[in-house]
Amino acid sequence: xxxxxxxxxxxxxxxxxxxxxxxxxxxxxxxxxxxxxxxxxxxxxxxxxxxxxxxxxxxxxxxxxxxxxxxxxxxxxxxxxxxxxxxxxxxxxxxxxxxxxxxxxxxxxxxxxxxxxxxxxxxxxxxxxxxxxxxxxxxxxxxxxxxxxxxxxxxxxxxxxxxxxxxxxxxxxxxxxxxxxxxxxxxxxxxxxxxxxxxxxxxxxxxxxxxxxxxxxxxxxxxxxxxxxxxxxxxxxxxxxxxxxxxxxxxxxxxxxxxxxxxxxxxxxxxxxxxxxxxxxxxxxxxxxxxxxxxxxxxxxxxxxxxxxxxxxxxxxxxxxxxxxxxxxxxxxxxxxxxxxxxxxxxxxxxxxxxxxxxxxxxxxxxxxxxxxxxxxxxx
Amino acid sequence: xxxxxxxxxxxxxxxxxxxxxxxxxxxxxxxxxxxxxxxxxxxxxxxxxxxxxxxxxxxxxxxxxxxxxxxxxxxxxxxxxxxxxxxxxxxxxxxxxxxxxxxxxxxxxxxxxxxxxxxxxxxxxxxxxxxxxxxxxxxxxxxxxxxxxxxxxxxxxxxxxxxxxxxxxxxxxxxxxxxxxxxxxxxxxxxxxxxxxxxxxxxxxxxxxxxxxxxxxxxxxxxxxxxxxxxxxxxxxxxxxxxxxxxxxxxxxxxxxxxxxxxxxxxxxxxxxxxxxxxxxxxxxxxxxxxxxxxxxxxxxxxxxxxxx
Ligand SMILES: Nc1ncnc2c1ncn2[C@@H]1O[C@H](COP(=O)(O)OP(=O)(O)O)[C@@H](O)[C@H]1O
Ligand SMILES: [Mg+2]
Numbered sequence: 001x002x003x004x005x006x007x008x009x010x011x012x013x014x015x016x017x018x019x020x021x022x023x024x025x026x027x028x029x030x031x032x033x034x035x036x037x038x039x040x041x042x043x044x045x046x047x048x049x050x051x052x053x054x055x056x057x058x059x060x061x062x063x064x065x066x067x068x069x070x071x072x073x074x075x076x077x078x079x080x081x082x083x084x085x086x087x088x089x090x091x092x093x094x095x096x097x098x099x100x101x102x103x104x105x106x107x108x109x110x111x112x113x114x115x116x117x118x119x120x121x122x123x124x125x126x127x128x129x130x131x132x133x134x135x136x137x138x139x140x141x142x143x144x145x146x147x148x149x150x151x152x153x154x155x156x157x158x159x160x161x162x163x164x165x166x167x168x169x170x171x172x173x174x175x176x177x178x179x180x181x182x183x184x185x186x187x188x189x190x191x192x193x194x195x196x197x198x199x200x201x202x203x204x205x206x207x208x209x210x211x212x213x214x215x216x217x218x219x220x221x222x223x224x225x226x227x228x229x230x231x232x233x234x235x236x237x238x239x240x241x242x243x244x245x246x247x248x249x250x251x252x253x254x255x256x257x258x259x260x261x262x263x264x265x266x267x268x269x270x271x272x273x274x275x276x277x278x279x280x281x282x283x284x285x286x287x288x289x290x291x292x293x294x295x296x297x298x299x300x301x302x303x304x305x306x307x308x309x310x311x312x313x314x315x316x317x318x319x320x321x322x323x324x325x326x327x328x329x330x331x332x333x334x335x336x337x338x339x340x341x342x343x344x345x346x347x348x349x350x351x352x353x354x355x356x357x358x359x360x361x362x363x364x365x366x367x368x369x370x371x372x373x374x375x376x377x378x379x380x
Numbered sequence: 381x382x383x384x385x386x387x388x389x390x391x392x393x394x395x396x397x398x399x400x401x402x403x404x405x406x407x408x409x410x411x412x413x414x415x416x417x418x419x420x421x422x423x424x425x426x427x428x429x430x431x432x433x434x435x436x437x438x439x440x441x442x443x444x445x446x447x448x449x450x451x452x453x454x455x456x457x458x459x460x461x462x463x464x465x466x467x468x469x470x471x472x473x474x475x476x477x478x479x480x481x482x483x484x485x486x487x488x489x490x491x492x493x494x495x496x497x498x499x500x501x502x503x504x505x506x507x508x509x510x511x512x513x514x515x516x517x518x519x520x521x522x523x524x525x526x527x528x529x530x531x532x533x534x535x536x537x538x539x540x541x542x543x544x545x546x547x548x549x550x551x552x553x554x555x556x557x558x559x560x561x562x563x564x565x566x567x568x569x570x571x572x573x574x575x576x577x578x579x580x581x582x583x584x585x586x587x588x589x590x591x592x593x594x595x596x597x598x599x600x601x602x603x604x605x606x607x608x609x610x611x612x613x614x615x616x617x618x619x620x621x622x623x624x625x626x627x628x629x630x631x632x633x634x635x636x637x638x639x640x641x642x643x644x645x646x647x648x649x650x651x652x653x654x655x656x657x658x659x660x661x662x663x664x665x666x667x668x669x670x671x672x673x674x675x676x677x678x679x680x681x682x683x684x685x686x687x688x689x
Contacts, residue, residue, distance in 0.1 A: 002484065003484065003485055006481060006484035006485065007481070007484075007485070009481075010470060010473065010477070010481040013472070013473060013477065014470040014471070014472045014473055015472075017472035018472060215467070215468035216464050216466060216467045216468065217467065217468065217469065217470065219434055219464060219467075220462070220464055220467045220469075220524070221485070222433075222434060223432050223433070223434060223457065223460075223462035223464070224457060224482065224485040224486060224528070225454035225455075225457040225458050225485065225486060225487070226454075226485050227454070
């Protein structure tokens with residue numbers, strides 16, 4: 001055990017000091033995630049936003065309250081804000097549309113809100129609070145915040161009319177409807193994780209492996225009492241540690257970006273680790289194929305690019321022409337991305353998401369263990 | 381009789397149609413330095429790596445410390461130190477990290493700081509491997525080979541590629557290791573190295589041992605004390621002269637264009653004859669070198685080839 005820790009540390013330190021390794025494994029995927037979510041979700045780009053706010057009156061507004069709101073909503077100050085008000089005649093309908101992302105927020109004027117009219121005369125009267133419902137979608141949060149600005153505006157106008165106590169708003173966050181097609185970031189997140197894993201399996205591991213074989217480092221290590229098993233556990237572990245670091249960074253990013261909370265579910269994390277094990281064993285298999293580093297580079301690029309584009313990483317590939325489709329179905333990563341997305345959606349994975357990858361894993365490890373001795377001993 | 385720590389009987393290893401090791405038998409006694417001398421491709425590395433458990437043998441027996449070793453298991457590996465013919469270490473580790481790493485692979489190990497000083501790597505201990513010179517790398521390779529305080533050291537061409545100064549330093553380090561009680565088996569294609577270091581030498585060629593013994597035994601077996609070589613500048617033909625020299629004083633003459641080489645047990649007599657002939661036959665002798673025979677001459681006599689081309 002001490003030997004495994006020692007060796008893992010060495011492998012890890014050695015490869016993580018190579019600039020390209022942490023860059024492509026950790027930094028690149030997180031930047032990529034950032035970039036893609038920004039481009040495809042137009043974060044912070046107000047021009048493209050068109051907020052729809054649902055309104056439901058439990059009781060019609062009257063008097064000063066009605067005048068003030070009408071005045072604010074029609075005022076030129078907000079006319080260049082892309083706001084559309086949709087009035088609902090039932091609360092349930094409004095809430096349902098919010099859950100389905102048809103509107104971005106729902107404002108409810110409660111019963112007795114007209115007491116506001118009397119508040120100008122009876123100061124310590126309790127006016128019921130306005131209620132704003134929103135979801136954890138970005139645009140919904142924006143809509144809710146911008147609505148807050150409306151209320152501030154109304155408060156200043158009312159205080160000029162003599163109402164000293166400002167209006168308060170009660171906010172409530174609503175869970176998304178799960179049948180709702182989820183956002184691009186949720187779609188992308190599993191792909192980004194697998195991209196990082198793929199980098200390790202297709203580049204880091206085989207390159208490390210063929211370098212160590214070619215330069216006799218493995219041979220030197222095998223002249224010590226270390227056992228073959230300890231040796232490869234350490235080799236694998238050192239790459240897994242780097243991956244875990246990458247996952248931590250990606251999860252922090254996901255947290256900051258409000259990616260679906262499904263990614264914290266044990267089933268998602270469990271399936272992620274399952275995917276890591278599968279892809280890394282395929283990486284071992286690749287390692288045993290590469291006899292010299294030049295070929296390793298070219299083949300790795302090919303596999304990486306093909307897998308990235310043909311596993312449904314960024315778009316759906318199930319409708320692609322047959323010439324591509326065989327790769328799609330042959331490739332274990334297709335099933336892994338699909339499995340992770342299913343869990344992300346809250347539905348359960350099917351047998352094929354486990355079966356095909358496991359077949360890959362078993363055959364990879366088998367082939368690897370048959371060839372690695374000869375490679376280390378330079379007796380291919 | 382001293383204890384035999386390594387014994388090899390009828391070792392064979394074949395790669396396709398190349399007999400890399402062809403029925404080799406030898407032994408190494410405790411605290412001895414044994415050199416395996418031979419040209420490139422003689423089978424030195426293959427032999428050593430079979431002993432180190434890094435390659436499989438086709439046939440033959442190996443005994444370590446008197447016990448037959450069918451597998452080179454971890455018990456044996458604890459007790460041997462290995463320097464491979466060419467090892468590149470982890471490029472991004474420092475010297476001290478590398479030594480600690482190897483120390484951590486064994487049950488017992490020497491103190492890393494002490495080894496750093498012994499191998500003159502103290503100043504470089506925080507340098508990355510990629511920044512070391514050839515000599516420093518070679519010393520590090522030796523340092524990693526002794527880090528487990530082994531009883532037997534295998535050194536595969538420990539000075540190949542080093543400049544003469546660095547080679548001398550390495551020889552000194554190897555001598556010190558012997559003096560500290562290690563048994564050392566080294567391979568080399570430098571006959572000076574074998575002459576300087578080895579108690580006994582096995583000369584390898586084409587997978588076979590073609591001669592064995594101490595350096596002086598091997599040289600004495602040539603039956604000569606001195607080798608005279610010189611160049612002749614004359615218009616005349618020296619062939620008949622050499623024939624005469626050969627007849628009269630029993631000299632062995634060999635010739636390559638106008639370079640001549642004479643082996644003799646009686647230096648004085650041979651020189652007198654050569655100069656007498658030169659005077660009477662009127663030719664000039666130049667670039668004369670008189671030297672003692674060495675292992676190169678042994679190899680030349682046995683194989684008709686030079687150790688290095
Ligand atoms: N892995 C191998 N595969 C095929 N042939 C090999 C291999 N290793 C060594 N040989 C051949 O065996 C012979 C002996 O090689 P080697 O032991 O490296 O010689 P040396 O160390 O004396 O230079 C050479 O002809 C070499 O080409
Ligand atoms: Mg060799």
